Amino acid sequence: MEHAFVNASAASDWRNILAERGINTQDFDSLLRKPTLSGNNFDQQLIDLKEFVATVEKTGSVKSGGGISWSVGLASNYAKRGKVGQAILGSKTLGTAFNRLVKFYPLIQDRTDVSLEMGEDFTTLGYRILDPDIWPRTEDALYTLGVFSSFIKTAAPTAWETVDILIEADKNVVKKDLTNEVCANVVYEAETNGIRFPTKILSNPIGLLPPVENDILNYLNRLLVEKRRYLPVSEKTRQAIFQGLSRGHVTQDHVAKTLGLSRRTLRRKLAAEEVSYQAILDECRMRAASLEFKISPNQSLSEMALKLGYSEHSTFSRAFMRWAGIAPQQFRKLH
Template sequence: MLLGPEADPAQAAVERPMPLETFVSRLEQERAGSTDGTHCWRSGQQISLPSIGVLGEAIAPRRTLGEALRLFARGFPVLQSNSSVTLEVTGDEAHVSYRVLDPRIWPRRADAELTLGLIRGICDRYAVPREAIQDLCFEHQPDRDLRALARHLGRMPRFGQDENRITFSASALSHRLRAEPPGDAMEPAKRLDEALVELRRQTPVSQRVHALILSQMQHGLVNQADVAALLGMSERGLRRALAAEGQPFHAILEECRRAHGFALLVRGDRLFGEIALLLGYSDQTAFSRAFSRWYGVSPREIRKMGAEEVSVIR
């Protein structure tokens, strides 16, 4: 197992980080080798917090589920690169979503099941009952008998969705830890903040811009001014930083559009006009012209080629 109750946190702390595509690929191989349809979910649900390092240590003493999940979402970058976890509350529903931002990494069934299982495991620490879970969504399509997984989850997940998401009653966010929190909550939270600051310091601005564009593209946020604001920089400061790295904003944006647009074309059935808007093009004509230039064929022909799609983990 790559992760789980058998994981050795001391060993993990000294090993070099595994590239995300390697991690996802190995999880897929492990999943393919198991006849248990609940394997990845159960593995995630059983992950011990100490085994995920400084993030787990910071989560462990949080008194309420809401505090724990907000910290998990904020600190997830120290655990896994080029990925996003968000917690949103709408009305009486809480939604925790997970995405690998790199659209070239596909398929990614196992890591989605593992990560949502980990989130469910955190909920278990706060006595969240099965009936509080209102919905479960996965990006991937079902590829095996789902009866065992549905029995374990207490419901049939929805597949082929825009994101991997677990939805539960917002009232569960106020659930308190089953037992008295272990140790001091401030010190591990401080170490997590320091780890996030160090990660930010070590990550090139161009790489942060790339990840941010991919995370926000589904909301239509692709302009330089908004990206600069989210990074806490002025637009002029962002231009200077990217120029120093030889990565102008327009080049990063075009690469994100190319990769994300290709994934949208071959892995779904969205209308071309909708894809154009998601990628930030003014109209479908501009979108078609760009993709014809990049691939030598029209978006319609790219969609027909979906079965021949190339992935970095295949």
């Protein structure tokens, strides 16, 4: 599996804000000194996502930095995210800003699912890293949701008292009271990290930057096409499966449709990479299972099996045994 990357300006935000507050910046200095990569046809500098999240987790969890991840997110300058930042901050309404955020987020950070699920009364802006091996990631979630919440607080400052913050991890795993950090109701063991807010505020004006010209939006659309073309079909399939696991959308037909392919074409392209859909699905399910044991230690095997698309937990247990070499109950005790 290829490395995942994130826009280096995220690490710069951390470094600058920590320096302003007199907190040691050594870890982020080291991260930023490493050779950065210019992504294929991207106008940005990139750093390794796994290393970035590990650095955020380390910094955010230290005693002297209580609440720092959320506050860094709130204070971050999204204009530093290049043309993507300009497009988001130059939106006329909060709804347009969030739709552009969802659409163009792959240009900011790899292997990540940002979604906007609109309901009549409430809407959820979700954020989840699709790589189960990048764990822990609670501080990264708080940082990113802090960034997203700054848009809500700008467009609808009085709506914050009605907001819920969603955290994918179990409260016992987080080991601290996040309510005091985010000043909102916190829901643990959610399907995704996210912010649930009143749908009506999506029409509120935001206008943090002047409106962007169509040529910038067209340019970003071209970059998205180029990035998707660059990814191997096997990696696209993994990401589609991880996106769909919590929603029950992991059939081959659904994944093929998500990728804009027929089922036959998907099979042919995967065969050209010497891998099958079933092999990728099994791999994703087992990697997701190992994450579930960490973030939801009290979840029953039956619940986990259902979440991963198995009709019976016995089928899941046998598959896990083949993958890990030990029974899921034993794996849980070890981790």
